Amino acid sequence: MSQTAIPFLFMRGGTSRGPYLNRADLPDDLDTLAEVLIAMVGSGHPLNIDGIGGGNAVTTKVAMLSRSDDDWADIDYFFAQVSVEDRSVDFKPTCGNILSGVGPAAIEMGLIAPQGPQTTVKIHAVNTGARVVAQVQTTAGEVDYDGTARIDGVPGTAAPVALRFMDTIGGATGAFLPTGNLTDTFDGVDVTCMDVAMPMAIARADAFGLTGYESAEALNQNTDFFAAMEAVRIQAGEAMGIKNVADSVTPKFGLLAPARDGGTIATRYFMPWKTHPTMAVTGAQCLASCVLTPGTVADGMAARSNERPATITLEHPSGQIDVLVDYDLTPDGIDLRSAGLVRTARLLARGEVMVPTKVWKR
Numbered sequence: 001m002s003q004t005a006i007p008f009l010f011m012r013g014g015t016s017r018g019p020y021l022n023r024a025d026l027p028d029d030l031d032t033l034a035e036v037l038i039a040m041v042g043s044g045h046p047l048n049i050d051g052i053g054g055g056n057a058v059t060t061k062v063a064m065l066s067r068s069d070d071d072w073a074d075i076d077y078f079f080a081q082v083s084v085e086d087r088s089v090d091f092k093p094t095c096g097n098i099l100s101g102v103g104p105a106a107i108e109m110g111l112i113a114p115q116g117p118q119t120t121v122k123i124h125a126v127n128t129g130a131r132v133v134a135q136v137q138t139t140a141g142e143v144d145y146d147g148t149a150r151i152d153g154v155p156g157t158a159a160p161v162a163l164r165f166m167d168t169i170g171g172a173t174g175a176f177l178p179t180g181n182l183t184d185t186f187d188g189v190d191v192t193c194m195d196v197a198m199p200m201a202i203a204r205a206d207a208f209g210l211t212g213y214e215s216a217e218a219l220n221q222n223t224d225f226f227a228a229m230e231a232v233r234i235q236a237g238e239a240m241g242i243k244n245v246a247d248s249v250t251p252k253f254g255l256l257a258p259a260r261d262g263g264t265i266a267t268r269y270f271m272p273w274k275t276h277p278t279m280a281v282t283g284a285q286c287l288a289s290c291v292l293t294p295g296t297v298a299d300g301m302a303a304r305s306n307e308r309p310a311t312i313t314l315e316h317p318s319g320q321i322d323v324l325v326d327y328d329l330t331p332d333g334i335d336l337r338s339a340g341l342v343r344t345a346r347l348l349a350r351g352e353v354m355v356p357t358k359v360w361k362r
Contacts, residue, residue, distance in 0.1 A: 053082065
């Protein structure tokens with residue numbers, strides 16, 4: 001069987017990993033592109049045994065990069081969430097963890113030149129329209145991956161990648177509160193539907209009879225909860241104006257509970273059919289915005305900071321993540337100027353990934 005070779009970098013970005021590709025090396029047509037990514041990852045098998053995926057939604061993600069035509073941005077970042085088992089690709093969302101590797105990958109690919117000991121990369125997230133500034137450590141003209149930054153969910157330490165997210169409100173639905181309400185009720189569950197970096201349906205853990213402190217493994221085994229959550233998610237997504245919710249990973253779902261380990265609030269994030277082992281960067285921004293907005297399901301669960309910007313510490317199954325939110329309160333919620341996080345990334349491999357020519361012949 002002849003195969004098509006596609007140059008790639010294999011990188012960990014934050015608490016996710018996957019192939020980083022030059023968009024110019026891939027088919028333009030999205031249907032063909034989806035088939036290429038399915039073959040590349042090995043979607044259709046729980047272990048992705050015939051591809052380079054890792055059998056988990058955080059390891060079947062793909063970043064596609066190109067020089068940007070946008071007057072502001074340096075790099076266009078087009079994201080794809082490839083399913084583990086059902087041979088599907090969702091181009092609607094973006095991923096902030098994978099975005100952590102976009103700056104380093106763009107430098108490694110030669111799409112942007114290093115600028116000194118630290119390189120600023122302005123990134124346009126194509127899927128949602130968000131603008132992100134990444135600060136990448138570069139030494140002697142190369143990306144520096146060694147450092148002392150530590151993020152929960154990843155062993156060891158690495159060089160920090162500082163991210164500042166802008167223009168994240170309403171990227172998928174056009175509104176901060178897509179239903180027009182601070183809370184809605186679906187199947188008797190109060191939900192805040194919010195679109196900041198990622199459209200989400202957010203509820204209290206106790207609304208499902210949960211503590212909010214369950215491990216990811218325990219939640220994944222709770223099929224009754226997932227069935228109830230999915231019913232609420234579908235109704236919430238339809239109320240938010242999202243099409244084909246049952247077949248899409250958006251909106252994502254989040255649960256809140258009072259903090260118990262010194263953070264601002266305890267959280268669980270769903271991808272949506274599995275529990276995230278840590279926390280999505282995009283989801284963290286939406287959950288932090290929910291905490292800061294009066295009248296949401298987060299009311300009474302966390303003390304709101306009067307500081308500007310405010311640091312919101314989200315507890316998740318593997319530890320904590322800090323979100324630095326620069327905002328003002330408005331009659332309609334919050335005016336989010338930017339959200340900052342520190343992540344890390346590492347180049348794991350480089351070379352060519354092979355797909356059958358029956359899928360795509362260049």
